[in-house]
Amino acid sequence: MKILVVDDEMDVRTLFEQRFRREIRNGQFSFSFAYSGEEALDYLHAHASEVVLILSDINMPGMSGLELLRHIREEYPAPPPPQVMMITAYGDQDSHDQALRLGADDFLTKPVDFVALKAKLAAMETHEN
Amino acid sequence: MDVNTSLIIPIAFSMLAVRWMRQLLDLPTRLPRLNRLLDFIWAPGVALLVLSYGWDSNLLDEVYQLFVFGVVLYVLLRCQDYRPARTMMLALAPFVAYSLIELLVAFFGKSLLKSYNEVFDTSQGFTIIWLVTFVLIARNQKKHLERERLEREKEVQEKRRIEAENSQLERMVAERTATLTQQAQELQHALDELKTTQDQLIQSEKMASLGELTAGIAHEIQNPLNFVTNFSDVSAELVQELLEEQQRPDRDPDLEAELLADLKQNLEKITHHGQRAASIVRGMLEHSRQSSGERQPTDVNTLADEYLRLAYHGLRAKNKAFNATINTFFDPSVGKIEAVSQDLGRVLLNLFTNAFYAVQKRQETAGAGFVPTVGVTTRRNAAGDVEIRVRDNGTGIAEEVRQKIFQPFFTTKPTGEGTGLGLSLSYDIVTKGHGGTLDVDSEVNQGTEFIITLPS
Known part of the structure; x- marks a missing residue:
């Protein structure tokens, strides 16, 4: 399952690669990384059909995660649409409501609980198959 | 007729002479007692008149006349320090001498009188002319003296008036000085109070800007702390994996080496993010100090x-929907300069906060195509000075407002949102504190650029 992680913090890559080292090693998940909303859109334009799940930070300079979400929902309505999970350090109700309104599938707060995330991803994978 | 009528004329003359003398010599004030006695100048004449009743003598009038002259001379002698009196003495002297000689001759040698009749007549004429001349001179002298006296009196009066005015003026000056001194003290007091208030205001402005930043700071600390937590967790997992690997009979040395390398990297990341959080806390403390x-x-x-980050997150904390593109260009050749970092930080914070405020305001009215953008550029200019440009594409500043933005307490923000001290303090910090300049370039609905130039 291909997952695109969008966050302006570079270290997120190291973190995900270590957290999911086993899953990556045995080919369960494959991760790509983008460091801004714009970069993420570029990546999607090239690899749209491959990406199953997008994990995006909301708070980024330039295009925000919510804008990215809007673009994704506009540009890729074709079934099956990619799953989008929003991650934010501000766990406020406003952002949460806005994310769901724009079509987010899930809403996570930082620091990310990787155990819970793994469980969610595993559930998604079984659902896919 | 037995009465010596010839005496009547000298008596009348004597009284006239007294009157005239009083006038000339101002006797009532000069010699008051003698003056009263002179009222009785007629008495000897009348006494002679009475005594000579039935005794005809044509010399009585001459005797009395001499007596009157004697009195007059005595009076003049008493008044000799008065110049007209001396002149009068000079005037009278020949005449009196002549009268005396004439009387003596009349007594003792009537024949002599007859034979030298012409000489006597001539002498008498001469003495009379002499008398009249000097009387006139004496009168003139008196007039002259009188005039001088009046002038002197006037001068004295004038002097007194000036003295009185002077003392009045001095009193007024003293009063005014006292008032001014009091006012100066009051003003000094007010100034001291104002200075204290200003210091308090500057401090409270700092605290207010810190308050605005709280959320931004919290976010900035939260991020590295998340990494610290996450990397610690994942490191614990790696250690567990390493331990498991070591228990296996067919250990994979490559995997173990990879795990150890990751662990080392993670520890470095933990240190890095821990220091990042610490530096933000330090910065916050520095800002509030x-x-x-x-x-x-x-x-x-x-x-x-x-x-820039603090300002951005500070605004985002208040307006979650807000997002902006941030362009930074940091010229490495700028390096370090001698500056008061807390103060310069306040200036930057202020300019960034304003920039974000301006783009946010413009976004409220602008269409969907508007991309709020804030940028900061540093460079060394041709003169070798350090230049920091803070640029936004916000609402811009109108010309009439631009002239006032550096004035204390001037703000376009709604009441309670801005202290109006930010830019005025920034201006002071850059110009007075660092000897630099703070310029602004702006166009309404296009954007604003603030340029800090610091000599290095």
Whole structure:
């Protein structure tokens, strides 16, 4: 399952690669990384059909995660649409409501609980198959 | 007729002479007692008149006349320090001498009188002319003296008036001085109070800007703390995996080496993010502390980057939907300059906060195509000075407002949102504190650029 992680913090890559080292090693998940909303859109334009799940930070300079979400929902309505999970350090109700309104599938707060995330991803994978 | 009528004329003359003398010599004030006695100048004449009743003598009038002259001379002698009196004595002397001689001759040698009749007549004429001449001179002298006296009196009066005015003026000056001194003291007091208030205001403005930053700071600390937590967790997992690997009979040395390398990397990341959080806390503490005013080598690029993030997250905390593109260009050749970092940080924070405020305001009215953008550029200009440009594409500043933005307490923000001290303090910090300049370039609905130039 291909997952695109969008966050302006570079270290997120190291973190995900270590957290999911086993899953990556045995080919369960494959991760790509983008460091801004714009970069993420570029990546999607090239690899749209491959990406199953997008994990995006909301708070980024330039295009925000919510804008990215809007673009994704506009540009890729074709079934099956990619799953989008929003991650934010501000766990406020406003952002949460806005994310769901724009079509987010899930809403996570930082620091990310990787155990819970793994469980969610595993559930998604079984659902896919 | 037995009465010596010839005496009547000298008596009348004597009284006239007294009157005239009084006038000339001002006797009532000069010699008051003698003056009263002179009222009785007629008495000897009348006494002679009575005594000579039935005794005809044509010399009585001459005797009395001499007596009157004697009195007059005596009076004049008493008044000799008065110049007209001396002149009068000179005037009378020949006439009196002549009268005396004539009388003596009349007594003792009537024949002599007859034979020298012409000489006597001539002498008498001469003495009379002499008398009249000097009387006139004496009168003139009196007039002259009188005039002088009046002038002197006037001068004295004038002098008194001036003295009175002087003392009046001196009193007024003293009063005014006292009032002014009191006013100066009151003003000094007011000034001291104002200075205290200003210091308090500056401090409270600092605290207010810190308050605005709280959320931004919290976010900035939260991020590295998340990494610390996450990397610690994942490191614990790696250690577990390493331990498991070591228990296996067919250990994979490559995997173990990879795990150890990751562990090392993670520990470095933990240190890095821990220090990042610590530096933000340090920056916050520095910002809230009273400025020491001491210049220290300050990395302008780092400072600008730090405060840009703080300002951005501070605004985002208040307006979650807000997002902006941030362009930074930090010229590495800027390096470190001597600056009061807390103060310079305040200036940057202020300019960034304003920039974000302006783009946010413009976004409220602008269409969907508007991309709020805030940028900061540092460079060394041709003169070798450090230049920091803070640019936004916000609402811009109208010309009439631009002239006032550096004035204390001037703000376009709604009441309660801005202290109106930010830019005026920034201006002072840049110009007075660092000897630099703070310029502004702006166009309404296009954007604003603030340019800080610091000599290095």
